[in-house]
Amino acid sequence: MFSQTVEYALRAIVHLADNSPNPCTTEQIAKATKVPQAYLSKVLQSLRQSNVVHSQRGIGGGISLIKTPDELNLLEVVNAVDPIQRIKSCPLGLKGHGANLCPLHRKLDEAMRVTEHAFSETTLAEILASSTSSYPLCNEPEDRLTILGEPSKPPVK
Amino acid sequence: MFSQTVEYALRAIVHLADNSPNPCTTEQIAKATKVPQAYLSKVLQSLRQSNVVHSQRGIGGGISLIKTPDELNLLEVVNAVDPIQRIKSCPLGLKGHGANLCPLHRKLDEAMRVTEHAFSETTLAEILASSTSSYPLCNEPEDRLTILGEPSKPPVK
DNA sequence: GCAATAATAGACATCAATATCCAATTATAG
DNA sequence: CTATAATTGGATATTGATGTCTATTATTGC
Numbered sequence: 001m002f003s004q005t006v007e008y009a010l011r012a013i014v015h016l017a018d019n020s021p022n023p024c025t026t027e028q029i030a031k032a033t034k035v036p037q038a039y040l041s042k043v044l045q046s047l048r049q050s051n052v053v054h055s056q057r058g059i060g061g062g063i064s065l066i067k068t069p070d071e072l073n074l075l076e077v078v079n080a081v082d083p084i085q086r087i088k089s090c091p092l093g094l095k096g097h098g099a100n101l102c103p104l105h106r107k108l109d110e111a112m113r114v115t116e117h118a119f120s121e122t123t124l125a126e127i128l129a130s131s132t133s134s135y136p137l138c139n140e141p142e143d144r145l146t147i148l149g150e151p152s153k154p155p156v157k
Numbered sequence: 158m159f160s161q162t163v164e165y166a167l168r169a170i171v172h173l174a175d176n177s178p179n180p181c182t183t184e185q186i187a188k189a190t191k192v193p194q195a196y197l198s199k200v201l202q203s204l205r206q207s208n209v210v211h212s213q214r215g216i217g218g219g220i221s222l223i224k225t226p227d228e229l230n231l232l233e234v235v236n237a238v239d240p241i242q243r244i245k246s247c248p249l250g251l252k253g254h255g256a257n258l259c260p261l262h263r264k265l266d267e268a269m270r271v272t273e274h275a276f277s278e279t280t281l282a283e284i285l286a287s288s289t290s291s292y293p294l295c296n297e298p299e300d301r302l303t304i305l306g307e308p309s310k311p312p313v314k
Numbered sequence: 315g316c317a318a319t320a321a322t323a324g325a326c327a328t329c330a331a332t333a334t335c336c337a338a339t340t341a342t343a344g
Numbered sequence: 345c346t347a348t349a350a351t352t353g354g355a356t357a358t359t360g361a362t363g364t365c366t367a368t369t370a371t372t373g374c
Contacts, residue, residue, distance in 0.1 A: 058341025059349045103287035130260035214321045215371025
C-alpha cells in the first residue's frame with residue numbers, strides 16, 4: 001500500500017531522529033537502515049527539497065533533521081517523497097460529479113483521509129519513545145549503542 | 158495510495174453490482190467505467206480467478222458477480238487484484254524482531270489494518286445505496302437509466 | 315455446420331518506480 | 345593550497361505496472 005520509497009524515507013528519518021540533532025552521512029544511514037546507498041541519496045534529496053532535512057557537504061557533514069523529532073510527523077516525511085493523493089474530484093471526469101464524489105470514491109478518499117490523519121498525528125519522537133520489545137531499526141539494545149557510538153569509526157573532531 | 162488496477166476493478170464491480178444479477182460484457186463495462194477495454198479484460202480475469210466474478214462466453218454471455226451485492230465487500234475485490242500486504246515480520250530482516258514489529262512498522266501496519274477493516278465492512282450494496290447527490294459511475298440519474306436499459310442496443314433474447 | 319458473439323491467452327509496447335554508477339561540486343581539515 | 349570527505353546531478357539499467365493487439369476458444373442462434 002505504501003511504496004518502497006516511503007519505507008526507505010521513513011527508515012532514514014527514524015535513524016536521523018535517533019541521532020538528532022547530529023548529522024549522519026548517507027553511508028551510515030544506508031548501513032543502519034539496510035537501504036541501497038545510491039538510491040537512498042535520491043530519497044534524501046527529495047527530503048531536502050521538501051525542507052525535511054538539511055544537508056552539509058564536506059568533512060563532518062551529512063544529513064540532519066530540520067525540525068526536532070517531536071515537531072516532525074510521519075505525514076511530512078511521506079508527503080515529501082510520495083504524497084498521499086486525496087481524491088478531490090471525480091476520477092472519471094463526470095461533469096455532474098465534480099467535487100461531489102460518488103459513494104465509491106468517497107470511501108476510497110475516506111480511507112486515505114484516515115491514513116493521512118494517523119500519520120499527521122504521529123511524531124518521530126513518539127515513534128522513538130514507543131515502549132515495545134523491538135527498538136526501531138535495531139536488532140538488540142546493544143546494536144543501538146553500537147550504531148550510536150560508532151566505535152569502529154570515531155567521529156571526526 | 159491505491160493502484161490504478163484497484164480503481165479499475167472497483168469501478169467494474171460497482172457496475173456489475175448495479176446490474177446484478179445480470180451479466181455485462183467487457184465492452185459494456187469498459188464504456189460505462191471509462192477503463193481501457195483490453196486492460197479491463199485482464200483485471201476481470203484476476204477477479205474471476207479469485208472467484209469474485211463468473212464469466213460466460215458466447216452470445217448472451219459476459220461477466221457477472223458470484224455473490225450478491227450485499228454479500229460482497231470491497232476488501233474481497235481489492236485483494237483479488239492487488240492484495241493489501243500487511244507487515245507480518247520485520248522488513249529489515251532483523252532477527253531480534255521477527256514477528257515483533259518495531260514502532261515504525263507497527264504504525265505502518267496499523268494504517269493498513271484500519272484500511273483493510275474499513276473495506277471489509279463495506280458491501281457493494283452499501284455503496285449503491287449510499288444517499289448522495291452523485292450516483293456511482295454516472296453523470297446524471299438519466300445516464301443511469303440509459304446505461305441500465307441500453308436502449309441503443311437492446312439485450313439479446 | 316456456419317456465422318456471430320464474447321471471453322481467453324499470449325505476445326508485445328510503454329511508462330514509471332526502483333536501482334546503480336560515475337563525474338562534478340562543495341566544504342572542511344591541515 | 346591540497347587532500348579528503350561528502351553531497352549533488354546526470355546517465356543508464358532493471359523491473360513491474362499499465363496498456364495494446366491478435367489469434368484462439370467457447371457459446372448461441374440459424
